[in-house]
Each structure stands twice: as structure tokens, then as C-alpha cells.
Amino acid sequence: MTNSTRSGKRDRLAGAAVRVLHEQGVEKTTLADIARAADVPVGNVYYYFKTKDQLIEAAIAAHGHHLESVIATLERLPTPQERLKALVHSWVEQRDLAAKYGCPTGTLASELDKRDDGLDRAIAKVMGELLGWMERQFAAMGREDARELAVALMAAYQGISLLTNTFRDPALMEMEGHRLERWIDSLA
Amino acid sequence: MTNSTRSGKRDRLAGAAVRVLHEQGVEKTTLADIARAADVPVGNVYYYFKTKDQLIEAAIAAHGHHLESVIATLERLPTPQERLKALVHSWVEQRDLAAKYGCPTGTLASELDKRDDGLDRAIAKVMGELLGWMERQFAAMGREDARELAVALMAAYQGISLLTNTFRDPALMEMEGHRLERWIDSLA
Amino acid sequence: MTNSTRSGKRDRLAGAAVRVLHEQGVEKTTLADIARAADVPVGNVYYYFKTKDQLIEAAIAAHGHHLESVIATLERLPTPQERLKALVHSWVEQRDLAAKYGCPTGTLASELDKRDDGLDRAIAKVMGELLGWMERQFAAMGREDARELAVALMAAYQGISLLTNTFRDPALMEMEGHRLERWIDSLA
Amino acid sequence: MTNSTRSGKRDRLAGAAVRVLHEQGVEKTTLADIARAADVPVGNVYYYFKTKDQLIEAAIAAHGHHLESVIATLERLPTPQERLKALVHSWVEQRDLAAKYGCPTGTLASELDKRDDGLDRAIAKVMGELLGWMERQFAAMGREDARELAVALMAAYQGISLLTNTFRDPALMEMEGHRLERWIDSLA
């Protein structure tokens, strides 16, 4: 809100960046790619973002907001089990995208780790938020090992996203999704 | 053997490439980086590899051979459970490296997916070999769902590697490793 | 007109390319050479031309336009004989340049033939236009063998340009020019 | 004889160079190309030729010897007219090669002119020998303008070779060949 101008170009750039960075990867994506996807002239990008890094940072933030809204929707469900299973279900629904490009959060985290700038901390924070929410769900289920379970669930998702992407097989995500749902049920 | 020359420079280059690609990522790594790590003049690299892609391919192959030797060592253990748990144990032992750079196989697979060349198929094959071996272990344990279990185990490892790397916390790998060992025991 | 920007840098680059390619040859000419001749920073060349090939293509087009304007001037003369002889005369006038670098069209055609790109077709088209014009002049003189005569005249020019260049002797062009003028007169 | 060793590698290299330089052009041809064509290891080339230039020079000489043998064969014919027409006839016979690669002498002369080394003088000398022979034939026909006629004939050949090559049309060489034969007859 605060940063958006009448034309909303800043948001459009950040949104386009999320999409293009997911599809092409950070290193393969040029500023021109993002500018084109946002339908903004290249030279104009620098009015909104001083550097490419700042644009990536904005993309990470935008992706974080997206995850927050996903969580907010899940919160409407009555029990933690249902919430977690709904999350798993949403992953399975995205299986075709995962097969093409992997998980947006995970691929970003993986790539940003190799860079000198501090952007890896930004994506770690986003992933940490989701992890924290998961932990709270397991805790609400009365589990003492909520932290461990949250880590296991997040790892399972990140890992199966990578496998689904590597083998280009959406069925892998589906199979693992069902297994995770059964697993969640078994924890009650 | 077949490709090694007296000085073994070709192998030295492939080996250095495995290391540097893991540490810096594919896109951030220049030919000069690899040449320097192998203590070989840049121009000389092209005597052994026609393109950067071919050098990466050789690095993938070298990494594949490394995994094969790891598997060969595991094979000496008497039962499939012991073999699988020893594999998990070796992951935990590598936790500091994972915290710094992630899993070499996984980060490579993730990055190569974004490229146009066919190298993503090469790393997929390497990962597929390990996956197949895991499946055979679960099958030897009498599990009908060996394939599903193998996928779950591989995903857990890839995912926890990514989390360990993202949060720069080797303890995550340790925690998940113990959980996986208990899980394997529970399947018998 | 259509492609020229305010500063006309694109045209300046194409023009400089025509000159430098003629003087140094296609293979010996670097992009830096052309950029320097046009007084344009190397990196900036790529704003106007995606590849070296495209710049060469623009140079060929520019040379083609030059030939068109030469023809347009010749068209003002009353009879085809006069036009053809004026063309021969213009060749003789350029004899010092030919002694130094050969015919721009011919040397370009000769060099481009050795390349894989389709640029040899572009220069062939330019030469074909001039050849067609010559043929129309001979036809206007009532000659049934206009095509054959046009080919003979063009060949004579290309050949004497090569000899003049090889022996570095402008007098050769002069001598052959006079012979060709007499020959044209004899055809009436 | 003097330079040939038992194995005749030097001659084989020069011969291969003539062929490859004609087909690929001087600048596009690497030493490795020639070495491969001569079935000689690259490193070994430098035992016979100190530089690439010296190898090209040897190729020019070899081509010169070839032209000498062609002339020697023509000398057996009784009259100068017959000799010249036989020369023209041999050009026509080579029309397919000319369509593909142009005249070996001419393309070499054209390319070498752009270089700093003195090789352009070497090929000029070879062409000069042939030109001198032509001139002697016209003189033997009693023509006072023998020099001019020789230049015209050589230019016609070089020019039609270039056109035949540029338009990739062997018929051009054929057409011009017939015209030149009639022309020679008309000079008697």
C-alpha cells in the first residue's frame, strides 16, 4: 500500500518477478525479462528499485504475502489436522507446476544461498514463517514434538517438490501427498 | 581409467568441478573458477572438454561414480535395514557441508532444471540410480510399497538438506536423521 | 529513414562497417574495429545489432542502397550505351581503391561464400540487382543476347578488379575500362 | 624433391592445404583442419613448417606447380588459338567446383590481399606466370595488343568464376566459356 503508486507498477514488477524467477531461476533471469513480463520499460525499473537485488527482495516479500494469505485461508478450518491436510492438498493441486519448476520457495532458497548478498536470509524468513505455523498446528494437536514434526513435514514437501521436478512426474507429488495425509491422521 | 591421461588432468578437472559446482552453484561458477581449483590454465580446459556443458556432464558422472562407491560400501552390511540406516547416518555425518551448500545432488538437479541443455536428464539419472537402490532395500525388507517408501526417504533427505542449508543449521539434519532411523526400524 | 534514431548511430555503424569490411575483409574485421570506426563504444553496438552477422547484413544493405543511388544517377543519361559506358567510367575512376582493396561487392561475395550463415545470399541479391539493370540496358539496345552480355560485362569488371588488386596496378583497370567502352560501342 | 622426406608428409600437408584453403577459405581454415586432411598430427606440422604462413606459402607453391603442369599439357597443342581455347575449355569443365568454391587462384588472391604478411605477393606471382603465358599465346597469334588481351581473358575468367560462385550457377561459366572461345576465334 505504502509504496504503490497510482499505476501500481512497483507491485506489477514484484509480481512479475515472482513468476519469472520461479520459472527461469534467479541467475537465468535478466532484468529485461522481468520488465517485459511486467510490461514496464527496462529503464523505468530503476525508478522503483535501485538494484536487481532490491527487486528480488520485493519479489520475496510478495511471495511471503502470498503464503500469508494461503495460511489465512487455512485458518478458517476448524481443526489443526484439517488445516495441515488442506495444506498438503494444496501442494498436490500444484503438482503440475512443481513438475515444471519445483516449489517457488525452495528453488528460490536453493539459488539465493549461492549468492553473496543477504537475500538468502529473506527467503529463510519466509520459509520460517510457514514452518512456525506448521509447528503451531502440531502443538495444537497436543504433540510435544511439534517442532520436529513441522520440520519433517516441510522437508517432505520440499524434497518431493524437488523429486517431482527432477523426474518431471506430477504423480510423485500425488503419491507422497496421500502418504503425508495418512501420516497426519496417524498423529492425532 | 579409460579417460585418464598420465597426469590425470581430466579427472582433476571433473573432480574440481564437482566441488566448485556444489559450493558456488552452476551459474555462479565460471570456467576460470574450476580451472583455478584444478590448478589448470583456462585455455587448457578446452583440450579436455569442448564446452562448459561437457565439463559439467563429466562432473555429474564423477559424482555418480562417487555415489556408486558409497552404495558399494553399504552393500557390505548384512541387512537392508542396516544399509538404509547407514545411509541416513552418512547424511547426518555430512550435516556441516549440507548447512553450507546443501546436498550436491539436489542443488545440481535444482539448478540444471532451469537450463536448456539436457544436463537435467543426466543428474536425474544419477538420482534415479540411488532411488532404485533404496527401493530394492525396502523390497528386500518385504515391503510391497517399496517404491513409495524409497521416494519418501529420498524426499525427506532432499528436503532436510534444503532446510538445513536454508536455515544454516546442521542440527536440523541431525534431528531428522534420527527420526528417519526410527522410521526405518518401524517398517520391519 | 525508418530505422534512423536522432543521432543516426545505427546508420553510422552500418556505414562504417561497409568501409572497414571492404578495407580489412570480413574475417579480419572485429566488432571493435567497426565500433572504433563509427566512434561508438563496443557494448553499445549490441543495442543496435543483436549479432555481428546482423551488422554485416546491415552493411550489405547499405552497400546495396549505395549501388541503387549510383544506378539512379546513371538513369538520367539518355541512351543505354551512354549509361553503360558511364558505369564503366565510374569503375575506372575508382581504380586506386580497387588496387588497394578490390571491388567492395566482389570481395564481400567471395568472403561470405565461405561462411555458414546465409549472408552470401544477401550479397548475391545485391549483385543480382546490378546485373539485372545491366541486362535491361543491353536489351534496350536491341540485343537478344542481353543476359549474356550483362554477365560478360559484370564478370569483366569483377575480374579486372581482382587483377588490379592482386597486382596493385590501377593501370590495369584503366586499360580494361577503355577496352570495355570500345566493346560497348561495337555492340550498337 | 629436396624437401621431401621418405614419408612425403611435407608434400601431403601442402597438398591438403591447397584443397582445404580452396574449400574453406584462408581465414576459416585452422591448422588442425589441414593436419586432419593430411592425416598428420597437429603437433607434427611444426616440424615441417615453422608457421601457418609458411604452410600457406607452400600451398601456393604447390598450386603454382599444378598450374605449370596444366600449361605444359596445353603446350602440346599446335596453335596458340587451340591452346587458349583448351584452357577455356578446362575452366568450363571445372564449373561445378567453381560454383561451390570459386577459382582457387582468385579466392586465394582475394583473401591474402587482406593480410599483413607478404603472401599476397606469392599468389600474385603465380597468377602472373599464367598471365604471361597467355600473353605469349596472343603474341604468337600476331597480336600487338597481346598484353591487353591476356589481361582481358584472365579477368573474364576470374570474374565469371566469382559470378558462378556467387550465384551458385555452373551454367554461367559454361555460357561465358563459349563466348570466350568465339572471341578467341575472332582475333585470328
Next chain:
DNA sequence: AATGAATGAGTATTCATTCAT
């Protein structure tokens, strides 16, 4: 004489970033 290997200078191309208007 022979040869696989080594070397370094040179070239096209990309792209984040800056500038002028």
C-alpha cells in the same frame, strides 16, 4: 622425427546499471 599436451592472447556476446532528456 614425432606427438600429445599446454598456453595465452584475442573475440563475440551478455547484462546490470547509469545517463540525458
Next chain:
DNA sequence: TATGAATGAATACTCATTCAT
């Protein structure tokens, strides 16, 4: 604010030439 144009540093790749054996 907006934008086309400018810039230069970086990178993969080629190849004549040299070296060690």
C-alpha cells in the same frame, strides 16, 4: 516520472604456437 540509449566489466570459447618427451 518515464524512457531510450549508453557503457564497461565479465565470460565462454578458439587457435596458432610451443614444449616435453
